[in-house]
Amino acid sequence: MDFVKRRPWFFLLSILVILPGIVFLILSPGLKPGIDFTGGSSLTLQFPEASKASQESLRLELSKIGYEDTKIQNFGIITSEDQRYETFFLRTKTLSEEEKDSLVDSLNNVFSPDEQNTLQSFDLVSAVVAEETVFNAMWAVLAAAIGIFFYIWWAFRNVPSPFRYGLAAIVALLHDAFIVVGIFSILGYLFGTEVNTMFLIALLTVIGYSVNDTIVVFDKIRENVLIYSNRPFTEVVNLSISETIGRSLNTSFTLLVTLFALLLFGGATIREFLYVLIIGVLAGTYSSIAIATQVLVSWEQKSVGKFITLKD
Numbered sequence: 001m002d003f004v005k006r007r008p009w010f011f012l013l014s015i016l017v018i019l020p021g022i023v024f025l026i027l028s029p030g031l032k033p034g035i036d037f038t039g040g041s042s043l044t045l046q047f048p049e050a051s052k053a054s055q056e057s058l059r060l061e062l063s064k065i066g067y068e069d070t071k072i073q074n075f076g077i078i079t080s081e082d083q084r085y086e087t088f089f090l091r092t093k094t095l096s097e098e099e100k101d102s103l104v105d106s107l108n109n110v111f112s113p114d115e116q117n118t119l120q121s122f123d124l125v126s127a128v129v130a131e132e133t134v135f136n137a138m139w140a141v142l143a144a145a146i147g148i149f150f151y152i153w154w155a156f157r158n159v160p161s162p163f164r165y166g167l168a169a170i171v172a173l174l175h176d177a178f179i180v181v182g183i184f185s186i187l188g189y190l191f192g193t194e195v196n197t198m199f200l201i202a203l204l205t206v207i208g209y210s211v212n213d214t215i216v217v218f219d220k221i222r223e224n225v226l227i228y229s230n231r232p233f234t235e236v237v238n239l240s241i242s243e244t245i246g247r248s249l250n251t252s253f254t255l256l257v258t259l260f261a262l263l264l265f266g267g268a269t270i271r272e273f274l275y276v277l278i279i280g281v282l283a284g285t286y287s288s289i290a291i292a293t294q295v296l297v298s299w300e301q302k303s304v305g306k307f308i309t310l311k312d
Contacts, residue, residue, distance in 0.1 A: 021182010
């Protein structure tokens with residue numbers, strides 16, 4: 001398959017995928033931040049299974065007492081001392097101790113009048129801490145991108161213009177990050193999906209996976225350029241992609257199987273984390289073949305002759 005010949009279509013497909021995310025980033029505006037970024041309170045509550053508590057019934061009761069914007073997640077049923085409890089995670093505005101006690105008492109009166117220990121945890125995230133989290137996350141992503149660029153530049157130091165490999169990898173990295181952020185901006189606008197610190201951790205993981213897959217293809221290109229020095233660079237790239245695509249697809253497939261298994265059985269606490277990883281793995285596999293190498297081809301074609309002459 002002539003991958004290089006199809007690179008305009010690859011670039012067009014990426015634009016069509018990224019563009020809606022950019023539009024929703026402007027409309028929203030941006031991602032929908034969770035309490036990790038905005039500040040607020042979170043509570044974990046347990047009610048006896050017999051109480052028939054549900055997300056809908058909790059949301060109705062909370063609306064009656066002025067907490068209609070509370071986000072509710074069902075963590076499922078757990079067993080404790082031969083009793084089965086339905087567990088819920090609530091995220092709402094910042095609560096004082098009095099407000100927290102009043103909220104819990106109101107829910108207890110409806111769903112668990114005989115239970116005294118329905119509140120399992122209560123946490124506060126201040127706006128100052130949230131602001132520091134966002135600031136540190138931006139520095140983390142920037143530091144990761146710079147570190148990756150210099151590492152690839154050093155790793156490919158034996159070929160002419162190794163910085164081009166580093167920049168091509170950064171383009172693919174940004175491509176994957178834009179896809180993830182864009183999709184979550186759409187989900188936030190349409191379904192209220194929030195981003196939190198787990199989102200940032202997953203995004204950094206996606207960046208690492210994307211670069212790992214890209215380096216595998218780049219390394220094969222470097223090897224084949226030396227072996228087939230009489231071939232045009234485009235042919236070398238097509239050959240290198242053909243030789244590595246099976247490994248990339250098999251690795252991604254097995255990873256996706258694991259992620260989907262965790263999505264089904266891992267619980268609600270890591271769901272957003274897994275969504276980011278699944279989107280990122282798909283985008284990273286695609287970008288290593290259709291973006292990173294094609295950017296390199298677009299930049300390198302005019303310098304291949306110099307490279308071969310230098311090696312000869």
